[in-house]
Amino acid sequence: MINPAHDPQAITRILFQDFPLWMMVVFYISAVAAMAMFVYGCYIQVRKYWRGQPISLKQMQQRIGLMLRDIVSHRTLRRRDTSAGIMHAAIFFCFATLFVGTATITLEYDILKPIAGWTFWYGDFYLWFSLLMDLAGVGVGVGLVYMMYRRKWLALPKLDYHRPDRQTAEPDYDRSWYRLEDWLFLWNLIIIIVTGYVLEASRLVWLQTDHLVWDYRWWSPIGTSVALLMHDFGLSAQGAGELRYYLWWFHGLIAFLFIALLPFTKAKHMFTAIASLSLRNAQPTARLPLTDPDAETIGVRSITDFNWKQLLHTDACTKCGRCHEACPANASGFPLSPRDMVLTLRELSNNTLQGRKIPMVDDLKAVGDGVNQIRSETLWSCRTCSACVEICPVGIEHVPMIVEMRRALVEDGEMDAAVQTALQNVQKKGNSIGENKRKRAAWTKKLDFTIKDARKEAVDLLWFVGDYASFDPRYQKVAQSFARILQASGINFGILYEAEMTAGNDVRRVGEEGLFEHLAETNIAKLAACEFERIVTTDPHSFNTLKNEYPDFGGNYDVIHATQLVEQMLTDGMIPLIRQANRKVTYHDSCHLGRLNKEYEAPRQVLKKIGVEVVEMPRNQDNSFCCGAGGGRIWTPDPLDMDKPAELRMQEAAQIEAIDAFVVNCPKCMNMFEDAVKSTGNDDKLEVIEVIELIASCMQLESSESNETDTTTPTEISEG
Numbered sequence: 001m002i003n004p005a006h007d008p009q010a011i012t013r014i015l016f017q018d019f020p021l022w023m024m025v026v027f028y029i030s031a032v033a034a035m036a037m038f039v040y041g042c043y044i045q046v047r048k049y050w051r052g053q054p055i056s057l058k059q060m061q062q063r064i065g066l067m068l069r070d071i072v073s074h075r076t077l078r079r080r081d082t083s084a085g086i087m088h089a090a091i092f093f094c095f096a097t098l099f100v101g102t103a104t105i106t107l108e109y110d111i112l113k114p115i116a117g118w119t120f121w122y123g124d125f126y127l128w129f130s131l132l133m134d135l136a137g138v139g140v141g142v143g144l145v146y147m148m149y150r151r152k153w154l155a156l157p158k159l160d161y162h163r164p165d166r167q168t169a170e171p172d173y174d175r176s177w178y179r180l181e182d183w184l185f186l187w188n189l190i191i192i193i194v195t196g197y198v199l200e201a202s203r204l205v206w207l208q209t210d211h212l213v214w215d216y217r218w219w220s221p222i223g224t225s226v227a228l229l230m231h232d233f234g235l236s237a238q239g240a241g242e243l244r245y246y247l248w249w250f251h252g253l254i255a256f257l258f259i260a261l262l263p264f265t266k267a268k269h270m271f272t273a274i275a276s277l278s279l280r281n282a283q284p285t286a287r288l289p290l291t292d293p294d295a296e297t298i299g300v301r302s303i304t305d306f307n308w309k310q311l312l313h314t315d316a317c318t319k320c321g322r323c324h325e326a327c328p329a330n331a332s333g334f335p336l337s338p339r340d341m342v343l344t345l346r347e348l349s350n351n352t353l354q355g356r357k358i359p360m361v362d363d364l365k366a367v368g369d370g371v372n373q374i375r376s377e378t379l380w381s382c383r384t385c386s387a388c389v390e391i392c393p394v395g396i397e398h399v400p401m402i403v404e405m406r407r408a409l410v411e412d413g414e415m416d417a418a419v420q421t422a423l424q425n426v427q428k429k430g431n432s433i434g435e436n437k438r439k440r441a442a443w444t445k446k447l448d449f450t451i452k453d454a455r456k457e458a459v460d461l462l463w464f465v466g467d468y469a470s471f472d473p474r475y476q477k478v479a480q481s482f483a484r485i486l487q488a489s490g491i492n493f494g495i496l497y498e499a500e501m502t503a504g505n506d507v508r509r510v511g512e513e514g515l516f517e518h519l520a521e522t523n524i525a526k527l528a529a530c531e532f533e534r535i536v537t538t539d540p541h542s543f544n545t546l547k548n549e550y551p552d553f554g555g556n557y558d559v560i561h562a563t564q565l566v567e568q569m570l571t572d573g574m575i576p577l578i579r580q581a582n583r584k585v586t587y588h589d590s591c592h593l594g595r596l597n598k599e600y601e602a603p604r605q606v607l608k609k610i611g612v613e614v615v616e617m618p619r620n621q622d623n624s625f626c627c628g629a630g631g632g633r634i635w636t637p638d639p640l641d642m643d644k645p646a647e648l649r650m651q652e653a654a655q656i657e658a659i660d661a662f663v664v665n666c667p668k669c670m671n672m673f674e675d676a677v678k679s680t681g682n683d684d685k686l687e688v689i690e691v692i693e694l695i696a697s698c699m700q701l702e703s704s705e706s707n708e709t710d711t712t713t714p715t716e717i718s719e720g
């Protein structure tokens with residue numbers, strides 16, 4: 001590699017070559033000023049976060065491990081936008097290489113050499129270093145050009161800053177500043193990279209007669225290619241030397257500017273995103289935060305009521321728009337975009353917390369109709385479906401923030417009349433539908449056997465039926481089918497009859513924490529008096545709360561969803577199937593079973609085992625599109641002139657050829673899609689049916705009162 005005639009120590013780059021002393025002094029003063037600005041900027045941001053509420057973080061080692069895994073794999077960035085993820089990886093890793101390389105030079109030149117006389121930046125190490133840095137610059141450059149291309153030419157809607165929560169004439173509608181910031185960020189980095197290459201090239205042309213430089217030029221292939229081009233264009237050695245001076249300063253100052261402004265610009269996501277990923281909760285939506293029992297008020301009213309992690313989240317947002325695109329409320333035209341909510345809170349946080357003094361209470365209000373405030377209709381538009389949380393590449397947890405703000409609204413009595421009625425029903429009657437609690441088990445009267453009362457006798461399986469299975473006429477049929485399946489399979493099961501109260505999943509997500517706690521404690525007390533091994537429910541909302549949230553109140557149970565149970569029973573040969581269904585359907589993942597509890601496989605396995613072919617919708621599993629019922633929205637009718645989330649979903653399903661059913665696993669999905677299949681005119685093509693009903697039909701357990709039309713050509717299963 002190195003010509004034996006050359007001294008390896010001479011194969012290096014002489015820093016500040018031919019620079020007068022005053023220039024070096026100015027350079028170091030500029031460097032120190034940039035670093036000082038950077039440190040001050042970090043201090044301001046950290047002080048801002050510190051004004052949020054304290055939280056205790058457990059299992060940090062595990063969280064940091066997950067953060068490192070996600071950063072190394074770039075998993076969260078590649079999902080559903082592979083090209084952007086790959087290009088971001090190119091920028092990230094190559095930029096990190098350039099940073100480490102530059103830091104290595106500083107370490108040698110400014111620390112090790114003056115203090116201990118150690119040097120290593122020469123010879124083979126220097127040559128390989130030059131090659132690596134040259135190629136890393138290409139990686140960053142290609143990535144940045146792609147990012148520009150997708151912004152400018154692909155013009156992705158998720159990257160415009162159209163706000164659904166503001167009218168165009170409103171003072172805080174315009175977010176073009178963010179677009180400008182995005183472009184400045186990209187151009188700043190591009191200019192640093194390009195000037196770096198031209199600087200390298202001008203040095204090569206300048207030193208073209210120096211064998212210790214020119215003979216090794218191809219270790220900097222890009223710089224050399226540019227140098228040859230410059231040479232061909234007639235640039236003399238002297239001209240290149242002068243160009244080098246000017247470029248050196250330009251390149252250096254623009255890099256210092258980048259460092260100095262880093263904590264104040266989009267570039268800060270390099271730190272905040274890593275911190276945000278390290279602070280993620282395992283179940284941000286499935287298990288909502290508890291309230292402080294000693295607090296005078298609950299929920300978030302002012303920006304400082306958020307905890308410091310949530311304030312940091314607002315700064316971690318890269319404005320990628322993935323949550324904006326995934327949000328069913330936004331897609332349906334509701335005034336909610338999770339991205340815009342995060343940015344609004346960021347602006348409020350910046351406006352009110354950066355100064356030395358904490359401003360007046362009114363300036364801190366997070367919810368209201370003013371500038372940089374979240375409107376109540378925005379908060380009530382949310383379905384708590386967690387699509388935003390799930391797709392956010394930097395681990396922002398929108399749903400707990402929304403619920404915290406709702407808690408304050410509910411405490412202040414600021415809610416829709418329909419929500420208020422539902423909550424009053426729950427309070428008085430133990431169910432959101434407003435039915436007499438004594439009628440909770442009326443659906444069982446249509447069975448030709450009696451379900452055990454789990455309060456009176458021990459059972460293996462306690463079935464927590466839930467409100468919709470108990471009272472909704474359509475879903476009562478599913479409950480009856482499930483009862484028949486359990487009975488026919490010889491399961492020892494029982495229910496709580498009128499002692500059951502709504503589990504409280506939606507009550508909690510609406511923000512009525514006090515009522516939720518009452519429900520949890522009451523149900524836990526009732527369950528404590530029963531003897532059982534396991535809890536089953538057909539309702540993913542109840543499933544979620546019983547499984548994930550009741551443990552915080554002392555209720556620790558083995559909870560299973562009905563589809564998980566029947567999957568196990570089918571595997572164990574406990575379900576006496578008489579025929580195969582022979583149907584082609586599509587299957588909708590409910591948010592609470594799927595995204596919140598990561599159960600995508602059991603319902604699909606059940607369908608496969610009973611001879612149902614599933615044709616997936618484009619958005620499936622963790623990308624499933626909410627029916628629109630979650631977060632208490634089932635209680636609030638959607639405006640008639642809007643495309644409801646369930647209608648958008650039904651239109652997606654209707655695009656699939658040759659299917660005859662839309663299969664659900666949740667009573668609230670059933671409710672929403674039963675309406676949507678009619679309102680979209682697809683009721684002659686698609687039957688909305690429950691997984692449980694399909695199994696019951698394969699067991700020939702249909703009730704004589706069932707209104708279902710069996711359009712299939714079943715295949716008998718021969719015995720033996």
Ligand code: SF4
Pocket residue numbers: 323326327328329330336337338381382383384385386387388389398399
């Ligand atoms: S939880 Fe769902 S509805 Fe609510 S903001 Fe997130 S994506 Fe939108």
Ligand code: SF4
Pocket residue numbers: 316317318319320321322323324338339342388391392393394395396
């Ligand atoms: S909140 Fe997350 S997903 Fe949404 S725009 Fe910001 S970084 Fe992207």
